[in-house]
Amino acid sequence: xxxxxxxxxxQVAAVGIVAALLGLLVWKVARGxxxxxxxxxxxxxTPAAPxxxxxxxxxxxxxxxxxxxxxxxxxxxxxxxxxxxxxETSLLEKGWKRWQEKGVVFVGVNVKDxxxxxxxxxxxxxxxxxxxxxxKGSTVGRYGVTxxxxxxxxxxxxxxxYRIAGEVxxxxxxxxGIERALAAA
Amino acid sequence: MRALLATSLVALAAALPAVASEERPTPAELESELxxxxxxxxxxxxxxxxxxxxxxxxxxxxxxxxxKSEIKAEFVKDxxxxxxxxxxxxxxxLLAWLLPLAxxxxxxxxxxxxxxxxxxxxxxxxxxxxxxxxxxxxxxxLARFE
Numbered sequence: 001x002x003x004x005x006x007x008x009x010x011q012v013a014a015v016g017i018v019a020a021l022l023g024l025l026v027w028k029v030a031r032g033x034x035x036x037x038x039x040x041x042x043x044x045x046t047p048a049a050p051x052x053x054x055x056x057x058x059x060x061x062x063x064x065x066x067x068x069x070x071x072x073x074x075x076x077x078x079x080x081x082x083x084x085x086x087x088e089t090s091l092l093e094k095g096w097k098r099w100q101e102k103g104v105v106f107v108g109v110n111v112k113d114x115x116x117x118x119x120x121x122x123x124x125x126x127x128x129x130x131x132x133x134x135x136k137g138s139t140v141g142r143y144g145v146t147x148x149x150x151x152x153x154x155x156x157x158x159x160x161x162y163r164i165a166g167e168v169x170x171x172x173x174x175x176x177g178i179e180r181a182l183a184a185a
Numbered sequence: 186m187r188a189l190l191a192t193s194l195v196a197l198a199a200a201l202p203a204v205a206s207e208e209r210p211t212p213a214e215l216e217s218e219l220x221x222x223x224x225x226x227x228x229x230x231x232x233x234x235x236x237x238x239x240x241x242x243x244x245x246x247x248x249x250x251x252x253k254s255e256i257k258a259e260f261v262k263d264x265x266x267x268x269x270x271x272x273x274x275x276x277x278x279l280l281a282w283l284l285p286l287a288x289x290x291x292x293x294x295x296x297x298x299x300x301x302x303x304x305x306x307x308x309x310x311x312x313x314x315x316x317x318x319x320x321x322x323x324x325x326x327l328a329r330f331e
Binding site for chain 2: 079137
């Protein structure tokens with residue numbers, strides 16, 4: 001092996017490493033802007049709701065988002081340690097009671113939390129709509145959740161049509177999101 | 186024999202704190218080894234509400250007699266492996282330990298090869314021929330010491 005060959009090999013390896021790092025950077029930047037649900041919604045799109053199958057908190061078993069296809073879904077990301085989540089819970093519960101007979105499903109996604117704390121929260125605030133547990137936060141990045149709480153409205157075809165960042169304060173805004181999800185079907 | 190005994194004693198003395206830490210961990214140790222899932226810094230540097238709850242949980246589990254590994258495993262079950270500040274030395278986490286070592290080894294081999302080739306090349310290279318006048322003077326000077 002000559003020095004020239006060694007040098008060439010080292011140069012090729014260095015260029016390869018730099019190219020790989022550059023590719024990683026481009027992929028990360030592209031993924032971070034617009035490839036999650038929030039990014040796409042901001043750009044005026046109606047992205048497909050990322051699929052999930054998560055352990056239920058309100059009963060045994062798992063809930064798969066795909067199993068709700070054909071219905072409008074209100075997807076609320078929350079945590080028991082989040083103050084605004086406590087504030088909006090009664091409004092969501094009332095909304096669920098008003099809309100469930102019209103084929104609308106509310107699903108709470110509890111993220112980055114203890115199971116026990118989440119269940120205590122649900123009992124304390126009388127949450128009766130389905131809730132799933134995502135302690136690892138595996139759905140957070142794919143939806144592009146920017147904070148807690150955050151609520152997404154999914155139409156019957158599984159497309160996200162509206163989002164409320166932060167606490168849902170106004171019942172009319174909740175209804176508007178649901179009506180958009182129903183109209184898009 | 187004495188050397189062996191001394192080595193064994195040193196090894197035992199070094200291992201004892203690790204065993205004690207595993208059996209009876211302190212909250213401070215675990216708070217520096219677990220990450221707050223919201224702010225993504227270690228618990229000991231976080232004031233987030235979830236970090237506060239995690240600290241309470243750590244104290245409760247230590248009081249109940251849980252070992253360090255058991256407590257960490259419980260947190261991983263809830264929050265995933267990302268809750269560990271240091272990746273585990275098994276499965277995919279092992280890569281984080283091996284890759285830097287592999288990188289350093291490869292770099293050392295490359296540097297060693299270059300150094301070896303360079304030194305060999307230098308040894309074999311004949312120097313520039315001496316000026317005949319200078320050569321003659323050098324011989325004369327050296328002859329004075331003989």
